Amino acid sequence: MIPRRLRSDGDNGSDDDAESDDTDSEYEIDGNISNIDDFEFDQNVDSTVEFGGVEGISSEPVGVNSWERNLDEPNLSDDTSLKDSDSDVEGGKWPVFRAATDMKEPHLILGLTFSSKEEFKEAVTNYAFNNGKDVKIVKNDKARLVVKYKHDRCCWTSENSRATSTVVAKRWSKEIAHHDDWKMEKFRQKVCKDEKFHISTHQAYRAMKKAKIQIRGNLDDNFKKIWSYCQEIIRTNPITICEVKLSDNVELCGGNKFLILYMCWDGYRQGFKFCRPILGVDGTHLKSGIGGLILTAVGLDANDSIFPVACAIVKGETKQSWVWFLEFLKKDLEISEGNEHEFTFMSDKQKGLIEAFEVVLPRVEHRFCVRHLHGNMKVAGFQGKALKDALWDCAKATTVPKYKTALGKLRQLDEDAYVWLSNKSPTE
Numbered sequence: 001m002i003p004r005r006l007r008s009d010g011d012n013g014s015d016d017d018a019e020s021d022d023t024d025s026e027y028e029i030d031g032n033i034s035n036i037d038d039f040e041f042d043q044n045v046d047s048t049v050e051f052g053g054v055e056g057i058s059s060e061p062v063g064v065n066s067w068e069r070n071l072d073e074p075n076l077s078d079d080t081s082l083k084d085s086d087s088d089v090e091g092g093k094w095p096v097f098r099a100a101t102d103m104k105e106p107h108l109i110l111g112l113t114f115s116s117k118e119e120f121k122e123a124v125t126n127y128a129f130n131n132g133k134d135v136k137i138v139k140n141d142k143a144r145l146v147v148k149y150k151h152d153r154c155c156w157t158s159e160n161s162r163a164t165s166t167v168v169a170k171r172w173s174k175e176i177a178h179h180d181d182w183k184m185e186k187f188r189q190k191v192c193k194d195e196k197f198h199i200s201t202h203q204a205y206r207a208m209k210k211a212k213i214q215i216r217g218n219l220d221d222n223f224k225k226i227w228s229y230c231q232e233i234i235r236t237n238p239i240t241i242c243e244v245k246l247s248d249n250v251e252l253c254g255g256n257k258f259l260i261l262y263m264c265w266d267g268y269r270q271g272f273k274f275c276r277p278i279l280g281v282d283g284t285h286l287k288s289g290i291g292g293l294i295l296t297a298v299g300l301d302a303n304d305s306i307f308p309v310a311c312a313i314v315k316g317e318t319k320q321s322w323v324w325f326l327e328f329l330k331k332d333l334e335i336s337e338g339n340e341h342e343f344t345f346m347s348d349k350q351k352g353l354i355e356a357f358e359v360v361l362p363r364v365e366h367r368f369c370v371r372h373l374h375g376n377m378k379v380a381g382f383q384g385k386a387l388k389d390a391l392w393d394c395a396k397a398t399t400v401p402k403y404k405t406a407l408g409k410l411r412q413l414d415e416d417a418y419v420w421l422s423n424k425s426p427t428e
Contacts, residue, residue, distance in 0.1 A: 097123060105130055117145050125162045129171070129195055132156030160197040165206035168199060169214065176211040184208060223258055223290070239266040241332055245324070260324060264310040264332045272309050272333065275299045277343045279309065280369075281326075283317045283350065293317050295325050309333070319352030326360040340364055348372040370395045382417040394421065
């Protein structure tokens with residue numbers, strides 16, 4: 001029932017007039033006032049609320065029909081909800097995106113919620129890659145993120161602007177971790193084939209570099225952990241030798257610069273006592289932005305397999321570095337003047353290594369690697385399988401007569417090669 005209109009203070013009408021007004025205005029169903037109230041009632045009250053509850057009420061502004069909206073334009077209003085009915089959301093709750101299980105192959109549906117914009121961007125990027133779509137961000141602020149297709153939704157595009165080196169590195173980090181032998185071009189071809197979009201050589205190189213940093217960590221941060229690493233080794237393996245040498249000069253950061261790290265596990269040191277007294281020493285470059293070399297000493301076990309003994313990380317393969325390494329190795333293997341002649345060391349002719357042996361281990365037998373000797377032979381211009389086999393026959397000779405016989409066979413093949421090898425000591 002429509003409430004009775006209140007009379008103003010200046011109205012001095014009689015009770016009859018009031019009764020007449022009530023009759024004419026309050027109960028006249030066909031009057032203007034009743035029609036207006038009924039229209040407002042229909043506009044603001046949902047007649048189905050008794051059966052469906054308030055969850056199903058649309059938050060669309062009054063007087064705006066859904067079919068009158070331009071569906072091609074993104075809805076950027078904070079007051080407008082995407083939820084139109086109870087059928088869109090089960091139990092009145094929005095579906096939540098599970099990044100741990102759904103990120104690699106996301107399935108985007110209406111009303112799906114994300115924990116952050118970064119998570120949403122990654123999910124959209126993965127969706128675009130998996131479905132061959134190129135998308136662009138048309139609005140990105142603190143409150144919203146709007147993404148649209150760049151091209152026709154029906155076609156597959158091989159040129160994807162979201163395929164940056166950072167994104168590719170994150171998607172392929174696990175595969176790169178299990179394929180250390182991958183070269184840049186092989187990795188690029190693999191990505192283009194599996195992802196079905198094109199990346200350049202430069203993008204592939206940067207993606208591999210970033211992925212390896214994600215896997216192994218930043219090299220600067222790793223070097224800062226060396227002291228903690230050594231302390232942990234000392235705590236868990238008190239007999240193991242782990243030595244770090246620092247520079248004498250104090251850096252701008254207030255600390256000393258790292259120079260050399262030496263490692264010899266106690267298990268390796270004890271195990272070498274049951275191996276033949278033959279050791280191979282060599283150095284190789286560390287493939288990193290910081291550089292440096294790793295020096296190694298390995299032996300041969302009873303099965304002729306490589307047995308690691310000790311290693312060191314140094315700045316360069318110099319006489320000082322080799323002397324420092326050999327002095328620790330001599331101490332760990334308990335090599336003295338009395339048993340020094342019992343050990344045989346094999347190496348290449350690296351700069352500073354021969355001089356280091358003369359200083360630290362002058363009485364050991366020193367032999368050179370035939371593989372490196374053959375490499376020098378090829379550089380001198382003597383190539384071919386026949387010359388290589390003749391060189392190995394000379395190296396395998398255990399007596400002087402056998403060595404001269406093998407050297408004579410080399411002379412029959414090439415006189416110049418014979419002269420080149422004759423100028424070298426047979427003990428090499």
